[in-house]
Amino acid sequence: MTGLALIGLLAATAATTPASATPTGTDGGRRVEAEYFPDPGGPGRTVEVPAASPVQRGRSAAAPLSAAESALDGAVGEQAVTGPTDDRLDVVIIGDGYTAGQQDDFHADATAKWADITALEPYKSYQGLFNVWTVDAVSNESGVSGDPGADSAKDTALGSYFWCSDIERLICTDIDKVAAYAAKAPAADLVVVIANSTKYGGAGYSGLQAEGHPFNGVSTLSSDHASSGLIAAHEIGHSVGLLDDEYTYEAYGTWTGGEQGGINSTTYTPAQLTEKRAKWYRWLGQSDPAGGTVGTYEGSAYYPFGIYRPTASSIMRELSNTEFNLPGREAMIAGFYRAGNALSSTVDTDATIGPGRRIAVTPADLTTVGAKPHTHGRPDAATGLARTDLRWYVDGVEKVAARGRTSVTPASLGVHADGRSHKVTAEAVDRTDAIRDPAVRALATDTLTWSVRPTGHR
Ligand SMILES: [Zn+2]
Known part of the structure; x- marks a missing residue:
């Protein structure tokens, strides 16, 4: 049965089934x-x-919220907004188990957890492709269910709870409630739910687009445990980087399914990868930030035998390792650029402009936090991975003198009212060493093109 059919079923039964008669874990939904x-x-x-x-x-x-609490509920905050939502990966952070009086705590926790995630590469270098929004969810009680004990029940906005499926560290949440709050933000590509708790825990939901949601992944994590941010950093590896888990279950034995699509799993030997120009062949033998060198290490995608991962360890294998391996890092950057564009302009590309019209473009700021952005799009080489390069073209021919300029007129590029139409193109290319696949470089290339009128000034 599809998820959507089940939503209909739930809606039909919810009105007639007393909620209190539904015991833990057997909601039948x-x-x-x-x-x-x-x-x-x-x-x-x-x-x-x-x-x-x-x-x-x-x-x-x-219990229903009071009028004063309702007034606070659903407020949207801009934690880190770097550009138009169409050009950014929009992350929505929602708190659960925070009362009306604890919303400042929630904002502080959201800031701290996002800082934990973006302390890691490649998030660190690519923060400029993200917008981060908070949505306030007012709970009647502080803390979430299952904390401190399995029988501890709290009345919270999202119904988040430890001991989901009888697993202490698994924090589940109500996905439809999460979706209702996330919808208040201007856009939601990724959702993070922070459960107000000092206890270690979290979860990653995936495949939610198939359930009709605008986002694919929801990560839950506890607010006051130092390691819980790594859970979200790993989960975004699935939802944005499309990466496999690199850990294994002993009981799964040997993979016999042949070569599959997983970016970081292969059945091939290094020689076969190279011969077939497959998967991570461009990275073989490279020294890896996750440790060791890139090769083929047996065990990936839950199977301990017959399938291989790129490095002995990485954040996709265990959270004691806070680095994506080189193939994983490249896949993450590809995902960032699938959802984000490094180049925006307020001058509409659909409109035809005159040769005197000023065109200003805004490259995403891909300098890392702490690095001084000398010029837009010129990151500090010592700290950031991104190497964005801005170029201008007239009818496909680069105007080298305009390299790096964020404001031009077609006339300043040599386009005059000569009775013919011309095309002016701005192109931002990320020439980072963390990309080797030309298809990913193409994703990391963003262009804006304007048509210039054959006559007239503006
Ligand atoms: Zn995983």
Whole structure:
């Protein structure tokens, strides 16, 4: 049965079934896949969990918010907005288990967790392709269910809870409630739910676009545990980088399914990768930030034998390693550019402009935090991965003198009212060493083109 059919089923039964009669874990509704990490620093596990929060035993439905609380509920904050939503990967952070009086705590926690994630490459270098929004969710009680004990029940805005599927570290949440809050933000490509708790835990939901949501991934994590941000950093590896898990389950034995699409899993030997120009062949033998050199290491995508990963360890294998390996890093950057454009302009590319019209472009600021942006698009070579280069073309021919300029007129590029139409193009290319695949370089290339009128000044 499809998720959408089940949504209809749930809606039909919700009105007639008393919520308090529904015990933990047996709500009978949709189930979705979620990943969790039993121990800080260890590998993950994947399980099916309910998409909606089961009501705790012995509890009635949630109490309504007061008028004063309702006034605060759903407020949208700009935590880090770097450009137009169409040109950015929009992250929405929502808190659960924060009362009306704790919303400042939520904002501080959201800032701290995003800082933890963006301390890691390649997030660090590419923060300028993200917008980060917060949406305030006002809970009746502070903290979330399952903390401190499995039987502890809290009335919270999103119904998040530890001990999901009887697993202590697995924080599940109500995906439809999350979606309703996320929809208040201007856009939502990725959603992070911060559960107000000092206890280690979290989860990654994936495949939610197939359920009809605008976002594919939701990460949950606890607010006050130092390692919980790594859970989201790993989960975004799936939803944005399209990466496989590189850890294994002993019981899975030997992979016999042949070569599959996973970017960071292969059945080939290094020689075969090179011969077939497949997967990460361009990175073989390179010294890797995740440790060791890139090669083929047995065990990936849950199977311990018959399938290989690029490095012995990485953040996609265990959270004790905070680095993506080189193929993973390239895949992440590809994902950032699939959702984000490094070049924006307020001059409409659909309109035809005169030769005297000023065209200003705004390259994404891909300098890393702390580095001084001398010129837009010229990152500090010592700290950032990105190497954005801005060029101008007239009818496909580069005007070398205009390199790096963020404001030109067609006339200043040599376009005059000569009775013919011309095309002016601005092109931003990220020449980072972290990209080797030409298809990814193409994703990291953004162009804007304007048609210039054959006559007239503006
Ligand atoms: Zn994973």
